[in-house]
Amino acid sequence: MFHVLTFHAFSAAVGLGLPDALAGGSLRTKELASATGADEDSLLRLLRAISVFGVVDRDGEDTWALGSAGEQLRDGAPEGPADFIRFYGNPLTWRAFGAMEESVRTGTAAFDRLGGEAFYDYQKQDTAYARSFNGSMRAGGEQLLPILVDGYDWSAVRHLVDVGGGDGSTLAAIAAAHPGLLGTVVDNEDVIGAVSDVVRASGVSQRCTGSVGDFLTGVPAGGDVYLLKHVLFEWDDAACTTILRNCREAMTEEGRVLVVAALMPEWDAKDPLGLMVAAVNDVQLMCLGAGRERSEKEYAGLFSAAGLRLDRVIPLPDLPNYHILEAVRVSSDSAPVGDGCGSVGGTG
Numbered sequence: 540m541f542h543v544l545t546f547h548a549f550s551a552a553v554g555l556g557l558p559d560a561l562a563g564g565s566l567r568t569k570e571l572a573s574a575t576g577a578d579e580d581s582l583l584r585l586l587r588a589i590s591v592f593g594v595v596d597r598d599g600e601d602t603w604a605l606g607s608a609g610e611q612l613r614d615g616a617p618e619g620p621a622d623f624i625r626f627y628g629n630p631l632t633w634r635a636f637g638a639m640e641e642s643v644r645t646g647t648a649a650f651d652r653l654g655g656e657a658f659y660d661y662q663k664q665d666t667a668y669a670r671s672f673n674g675s676m677r678a679g680g681e682q683l684l685p686i687l688v689d690g691y692d693w694s695a696v697r698h699l700v701d702v703g704g705g706d707g708s709t710l711a712a713i714a715a716a717h718p719g720l721l722g723t724v725v726d727n728e729d730v731i732g733a734v735s736d737v738v739r740a741s742g743v744s745q746r747c748t749g750s751v752g753d754f755l756t757g758v759p760a761g762g763d764v765y766l767l768k769h770v771l772f773e774w775d776d777a778a779c780t781t782i783l784r785n786c787r788e789a790m791t792e793e794g795r796v797l798v799v800a801a802l803m804p805e806w807d808a809k810d811p812l813g814l815m816v817a818a819v820n821d822v823q824l825m826c827l828g829a830g831r832e833r834s835e836k837e838y839a840g841l842f843s844a845a846g847l848r849l850d851r852v853i854p855l856p857d858l859p860n861y862h863i864l865e866a867v868r869v870s871s872d873s874a875p876v877g878d879g880c881g882s883v884g885g886t887g
């Protein structure tokens with residue numbers, strides 16, 4: 540049985556730092572309470588609950604050892620879910636989902652009211668929250684990375700600009716597989732600091748750098764490919780059009796924009812699994828911000844509003860819904876002007 544309360548028990552264990560406290564060896568309940576700043580009796584009740592799932596093992600009368608599931612929950616465990624649990628177990632995230640009814644009634648993100656400001660603005664003043672979100676993004680994206688590296692012909696790309704590229708993991712993976720490729724990650728100031736370590740660890744620091752920037756204002760010029768992976772789904776149509784237009788203005792004449800996204804199946808597509816994945820994520824986005832999941836047709840509308848044309852749709856194998864949408868410039872004569880959102884529906 541995996542119940543919502545089981546998740547909260549995992550979240551409490553990670554928040555208290557239990558897996559790391561037990562990493563050095565077994566501890567008695569009293570010692571563990573002291574190491575984690577917990578109430579001894581309540582801690583014992585939590586330990587009993589998480590022992591059912593192998594997070595801890597009862598190792599004698601009143602002694603606890605780290606269980607096999609607990610190893611995965613340690614900070615820094617390869618592909619471990621600790622940050623994912625921290626982000627989704629954070630009361631702020633949780634309350635935003637709990638207030639879904641309010642989001643549906645008002646058409647506004649519950650997070651804005653609960654956090655006092657929009658999702659990314661809030662993260663600037665709560666760096667622990669930002670770290671957990673970025674870590675959960677990284678953990679969630681690890682399965683996608685090798686598929687993305689193999690799923691597109693990067694060999695002809697000279698300068699890849701990863702717009703909203705986070706800690707640089709995506710760029711580093713692509714650059715490591717393509718020794719001729721130069722790369723730039725653009726992201727917020729609080730995120731970009733991580734890029735140098737990530738590209739160094741992948742041996743691509745000579746060719747890849749981070750650049751602080753606001754993609755709503757502009758992006759570095761001169762790239763031949765602008766990558767937007769897991770970015771547009773967090774923004775309303777007007778902001779997406781601005782981001783895409785900024786890429787269009789910055790890219791070389793023959794440049795391309797690549798959007799990596801899960802596509803919302805069309806209403807008449809017989810794709811129940813795809814619909815479930817996209818539609819459930821869509822209501823999550825509704826609670827947290829102005830973003831939404833979009834169909835291929837809706838992305839095509841965004842490209843068109845930004846003076847781009849959807850040229851190719853490349854499915855990524857083994858990941859239901861995931862695609863690379865490749866867009867090229869529409870000649871400036873025929874590009875629409877203004878900040879309109881083309882044929883796309885509401886503003887999220």
Ligand SMILES: C[S@@+](CC[C@H](N)C(=O)[O-])C[C@H]1O[C@@H](n2cnc3c(N)ncnc32)[C@H](O)[C@@H]1O
Pocket residue numbers: 659676677680702703704705706709725726727730752753754755767768769770773
């Ligand atoms: C969902 S994450 C995706 C990160 C990365 N592309 C990936 O696939 O793992 C969205 C990224 O957009 C960045 N971001 C949000 N607002 C931004 C802005 N105005 N300018 C630049 N980056 C921004 C965030 O810091 C975050 O790294």
